[in-house]
Amino acid sequence: MIIKILAEGGAMKPGPALSQKLGPVGININEVIKKVNEATKNFNGLKVPVELDVDAATKAFEVKVFSPPVSELLKSELKITKGSGIQKKMQVANASIEQIISVAKTKLGNLLANDLKAAVKAVVGTCVSLGVLIENKSAVEVAQEVEAGKYD
Numbered sequence: 001m002i003i004k005i006l007a008e009g010g011a012m013k014p015g016p017a018l019s020q021k022l023g024p025v026g027i028n029i030n031e032v033i034k035k036v037n038e039a040t041k042n043f044n045g046l047k048v049p050v051e052l053d054v055d056a057a058t059k060a061f062e063v064k065v066f067s068p069p070v071s072e073l074l075k076s077e078l079k080i081t082k083g084s085g086i087q088k089k090m091q092v093a094n095a096s097i098e099q100i101i102s103v104a105k106t107k108l109g110n111l112l113a114n115d116l117k118a119a120v121k122a123v124v125g126t127c128v129s130l131g132v133l134i135e136n137k138s139a140v141e142v143a144q145e146v147e148a149g150k151y152d
Helices: 016-025 029-039 070-078 097-107 116-130 139-148
Strands: 002-008 047-055 060-065 093-095 132-134
Touching (some): 016 029, 029 060, 070 116, 093 097, 097 116, 116 139, 132 139
Parallel strands (some): 093 132
Antiparallel strands (some): 002 047
16 A cells, blocks of 8 residues: 655654544554654755555555655745745746756656756746746746757
């Protein structure tokens, strides 16, 4: 049985959502928290997707950690706590194209992208939904420039 959790890197705590997912399986929640915190300590401060592969018969489990979502990496890179709720009216940060490429390189293996250019466009798309400017331009404008080959 696979259980998916979005955990705070290195700082997972017990709570109702976790109890609802793990309670029916009957495994020790404190043991799960300890192992997840150990596995995610490198992603301190970021929300990290974690999969628990649980053997219901023996109550044994395995922890698999994936890289954080693009939005979390962007917020960490730009040192913001959350995106804009009104993206068209208010932007929360201004990123450089180098920061966008850095995040794209980090996520390249986990994105459904064939190459770095497609990964950069995916990260730029996340900038649209977070309300982040890139090089003092709207993210939509930068996406068109990337498509045209300006940053190749």
